[in-house]
Amino acid sequence: MSLLFHSRTLLPGATLTFLFAGAAIVSLFWVPYDTTVLDIANKIKSPSWAHPFGTDQFGRDILSMIMVGARTSIAVALVAVGIGMLAGVPLGLAAAARKGGLLDEVIMRMNDLVFAFPSLLIAVMITAVFGASALNAIIAIGIFNIPVFARLTRGAALSLWSRDYIMAARVAGKGPARISLEHILPNVANLLIVQGTIQFSLGILAEAGLSYVGLGAQPPVASWGRMLADSQTMISFAPHLALFPGLAILLTVLGLNLLGDGLRDILDPKLRRARA
Amino acid sequence: MLRYFLKRLLSLALSLVAASVVIFLALEVVPGDPAAYMLGLNAQEDTLNALREQLGLNGTVLERYLSWAGGLLTGDFGISYTYRTPVSEMIGDRLWVSLPLALYALTLSTLIAFPAGIWAASRRGSYVDAGVMGVTQLGVAIPNFWFAMLMVLVFAINLRWFSAGGFAGWDAGFFSGMKSLTLPAIALALPQASILTRVMRSSLLDTLNEDFIRTARAKGLNRGQAMWRHALRNALIPVLTIMGLQFSFLLAGAIIIENVFYLPGLGRLVFQAISARDLIVVESVVMLLVFAVIVVNFAVDLAYAWVDPRLRGRR
Secondary structure, three states: OHHHHOOOOHHHHHHHHHHHHHHHHHHHHOOOOOOOOOOHHHOOOOOOOOOOOOEOOOOOEHHHHHHHHHHHHHHHHHHHHHHHHHHHHHHHHHHHHOOOOHHHHHHHHHHHHHHOOOHHHHHHHHHHHHOOOHHHHHHHHHHHHHHHHHHHHHHHHHHHHOOHHHHHHHHOOOOHHHHHHHHHHHHHHHHHHHHHHHHHHHHHHHHHHHHHOOOOOOOOOOOHHHHHHHHHHHOOOOOHHHHHHHHHHHHHHHHHHHHHHHHHHHHOHHHHHHHO | OHHHHHHHHHHHHHHHHHHHHHHHHHHHOOOOOHHHHHHOOOOOHHHHHHHHHHHOOOOOHHHHHHHHHHHHHOOOOOEOOOOOOEHHHHHHHHHHHHHHHHHHHHHHHHHHHHHHHHHHHHOOOOHHHHHHHHHHHHHHHOOHHHHHHHHHHHHHHHOOOOOOOOOOOHHHOHHHHHHHHHHHHHHHHHHHHHHHHHHHHHHHHHHHOOHHHHHHHHOOOOHHHHHHHHHHHHHHHHHHHHHHHHHHHHHHHHHHHHHHOOOOOHHHHHHHHHHOOOHHHHHHHHHHHHHHHHHHHHHHHHHHHHHOHHHHOOO
16 A cells, blocks of 8 residues: 555546546446436536536536546547557567567568558548448557557567576576566566556547547447537537536546556656656 | 668668558458449449549559559649549648648747756756646646637637637738647647657756766866756757657647648548548548658658767667
């Protein structure tokens, strides 16, 4: 528990993250108002006791929409990070195990190629081909995550391969695949967790941006980016429609970034000393 | 240096070819015949064939790729399926909005980040440092299109200093053109300035720990003199790399920001093209943006090697 107070950023970061993750989980079982039911009589109401964040142009409760939207954002970003890790980490491990070989060269050049496509362009292409959906947003952000994890894993693994205990494992007769899994992977796990948190927050921003321009989640799926897009034409007379979804994105991303910084402080003591 | 340059040039050419193949094949998957789309349901078979021939849609995949890629090299991007005008003209018009916007944002983010980063590094651990770092945390976390909407609310709707959207056009004069781009450029620059400030600060702090700074201090320079004369120049290298990478984020980010402000740039063009199924326009704009990213990173690599000879040997 004392670890929690080791870093100034960990506690606020973890609190914000759990707040929004909690909201998403609660929304699976209960929301204040059903977001699929329209209540035109109560449209565009300012915040009140009955609707703490007000209602939108269809009379839907903004608080409930934000809770359901948290689910979309978190699910999209989480799966996209999962894709990036599942594909990127093995590629990075393989490239490091065969450093300088053809495999290494091919993996790294393919990484460079993906890096030249900002995630938004990947999304534009996927949408042009398959149409817009939350799934395509996941794929676009996921593809963009692969080289991030591949590079990170390769870089960290390369420095480990020259260590004595890896040499000992090789002398003991273990093959490169087994060494990568049993000795390299556990030692790069900390780095992966920290980077995972950062990519998670970038994924939430990317999902919001894609949904805002209509390339992400489609109605009736609630999404923070879509709520902002819908609110734009009404911003002059109903600014609360734009305020709360934007704050939700800002606070979630801020929370994840602080959590990532805090985790790095704890998991990587060397870095902490260097930064202090 | 020449050897390094040729090696990088070869890898630049390979990246561009690989990227063009990926983009071409991705859009090749799309079902539907653009010629039938353009002529409607009642078109005669021979008219369709003539149009396909004119658009270069006949032939094998390889032939079509070569004619498309060859066209790109000579500046012929093909003919838009919806507007029947050359794609290069459409892109050319929009480029005069998107490119100034990206450069404006890059300038702003540099003008903010350099002083802020240097200031924070020179007062490490103080309230100034904590304040600057806190603001950059917010700047990284805020969705820039939301920040743009808030700026519209404050500066366009309430204060009426700027218009809420649209582009005055360069014909209306340089100043009014820049004025329409100001809010979008600030929105684009904010997250990039925050990242750049953090990089500037940490790079400067790293450099201040180096032996040559201790030597400079030992020969009698004070902290400020050591920083301005010796640390700053050495700290700039990572900063330049990040600026190169940021250019791609600025171009891509502009796609979203242009939509907030209804600016007639490449981003708007892409979305209009997607909804009209005008795939050749999508293909060309994506290729152009990827081309820009690859070439800028190539230029940064070269600048890097030119500044720091140690890097030429690597890779």
